[in-house]
Amino acid sequence: MRRIITISREFGSGGRELGRRLAEALQIAYYDQEIVTELIERTGFALDYVKQAEERIPVPLLPITTARTFGIGYNSVVEQQLSIYNHESDIIRELAEKSDCLIVGRCADYVLRDMDPFRIFVYADIDSKLARCREKGPDAKNMSDRELRQKISSVDKKRSRYYQFYTDNLWGDKENYDLCVNTSSKDIKKLSVLLAEFIKGI
Amino acid sequence: MRRIITISREFGSGGRELGRRLAEALQIAYYDQEIVTELIERTGFALDYVKQAEERIPVPLLPITTARTFGIGYNSVVEQQLSIYNHESDIIRELAEKSDCLIVGRCADYVLRDMDPFRIFVYADIDSKLARCREKGPDAKNMSDRELRQKISSVDKKRSRYYQFYTDNLWGDKENYDLCVNTSSKDIKKLSVLLAEFIKGI
Numbered sequence: 001m002r003r004i005i006t007i008s009r010e011f012g013s014g015g016r017e018l019g020r021r022l023a024e025a026l027q028i029a030y031y032d033q034e035i036v037t038e039l040i041e042r043t044g045f046a047l048d049y050v051k052q053a054e055e056r057i058p059v060p061l062l063p064i065t066t067a068r069t070f071g072i073g074y075n076s077v078v079e080q081q082l083s084i085y086n087h088e089s090d091i092i093r094e095l096a097e098k099s100d101c102l103i104v105g106r107c108a109d110y111v112l113r114d115m116d117p118f119r120i121f122v123y124a125d126i127d128s129k130l131a132r133c134r135e136k137g138p139d140a141k142n143m144s145d146r147e148l149r150q151k152i153s154s155v156d157k158k159r160s161r162y163y164q165f166y167t168d169n170l171w172g173d174k175e176n177y178d179l180c181v182n183t184s185s186k187d188i189k190k191l192s193v194l195l196a197e198f199i200k201g202i
Numbered sequence: 203m204r205r206i207i208t209i210s211r212e213f214g215s216g217g218r219e220l221g222r223r224l225a226e227a228l229q230i231a232y233y234d235q236e237i238v239t240e241l242i243e244r245t246g247f248a249l250d251y252v253k254q255a256e257e258r259i260p261v262p263l264l265p266i267t268t269a270r271t272f273g274i275g276y277n278s279v280v281e282q283q284l285s286i287y288n289h290e291s292d293i294i295r296e297l298a299e300k301s302d303c304l305i306v307g308r309c310a311d312y313v314l315r316d317m318d319p320f321r322i323f324v325y326a327d328i329d330s331k332l333a334r335c336r337e338k339g340p341d342a343k344n345m346s347d348r349e350l351r352q353k354i355s356s357v358d359k360k361r362s363r364y365y366q367f368y369t370d371n372l373w374g375d376k377e378n379y380d381l382c383v384n385t386s387s388k389d390i391k392k393l394s395v396l397l398a399e400f401i402k403g404i
Binding site: 121123125172174175177178179180181182184186190191193194195197198201202 | 323325327374376377379380381382383384386388392393395396397399400403404
């Protein structure tokens with residue numbers, strides 16, 4: 001049986017590390033930034049532009065009426081952002097068809113829904129997320145707890161909006177996942193080994 | 203390290219069976235109806251009365267003003283229901299202090315919060331729940347799909363209200379659990395063996 005795993009994760013929950021280690025333990029391909037690299041190669045878009053598009057839902061920069069009055073192609077930004085999502089979805093499908101793999105983020109659980117992926121959501125309580133951000137993120141060291149909380153909340157809000165826009169499902173709603181793993185006070189390395197054994201048996 | 207596991211579950215998700223098999227696989231005590239039996243022994247309450255109290259949050263039968271006017275002890279029902287919850291909580295704490303164990307329902311995750319239990323929430327999609335109810339429940343065979351859906355929804359609403367009343371937390375909200383397991387299209391027996399290995403390693 002094909003083994004396709006998708007990981008969605010709250011910012012600071014250690015979900016990306018868990019995904020990488022899980023793929024290693026299962027000896028399957030791991031895709032995260034690799035999807036962006038492939039997208040850039042195919043489309044020629046700039047890295048920063050793609051990163052930005054991955055965080056935002058497409059909204060016209062100008063109200064439709066203003067754009068019409070001045071004859072501005074108000075839809076071009078929207079269309080380009082939609083095209084990034086569509087390109088990424090194509091890449092995700094191609095990768096999943098090629099071999100067993102684990103894919104982080106990018107609505108992969110929804111994009112691959114016809115391939116019956118094992119869908120994991122990784123989350124943690126706010127104290128664990130603050131601690132993990134401070135431990136792992138170089139940006140976090142100059143931030144107060146309040147600023148870091150705001151950053152965590154803001155990234156998750158963007159992920160939630162992005163997911164809901166493209167899938168019409170609620171991000172983080174357990175109904176959309178096979179397993180939701182709380183990493184609070186847990187060792188990610190140990191967790192990944194245990195999860196790998198669990199998934200092998202499923 | 204002590205191993206205390208709590209299971210909360212949606213009706214029809216197979217959570218009770220998963221709990222029983224998980225306790226067996228881990229060779230630890232399993233408590234579900236045993237808590238009610240112990241409560242009846244201690245208090246002399248009738249089984250039906252306890253069962254009813256376990257499904258309802260305490261609300262006075264009469265409005266306070268009416269009860270006062272007629273000098274009725276409007277609070278006695280409420281107090282008795284609260285007392286059932288308190289007795290059950292005492293029993294749960296005593297059992298958890300005695301040995302490693304797995305406890306199903308009865309807000310045990312909250313009651314035992316100081317003992318750091320491993321808190322599992324078991325859920326499934328509605329089609330799986332309907333199928334499992336038909337397979338396991340003798341009552342389900344005379345019900346239409348619509349009636350069975352209504353029953354599932356009604357039991358879960360009661361569990362949700364009960365949990366929220368006593369814990370002030372949201373029932374089924376993943377933040378309150380260490381692991382949320384979707385049993386849709388899964389074999390409960392296999393799942394329990396895999397989960398046992400996972401928990402042994404935690």
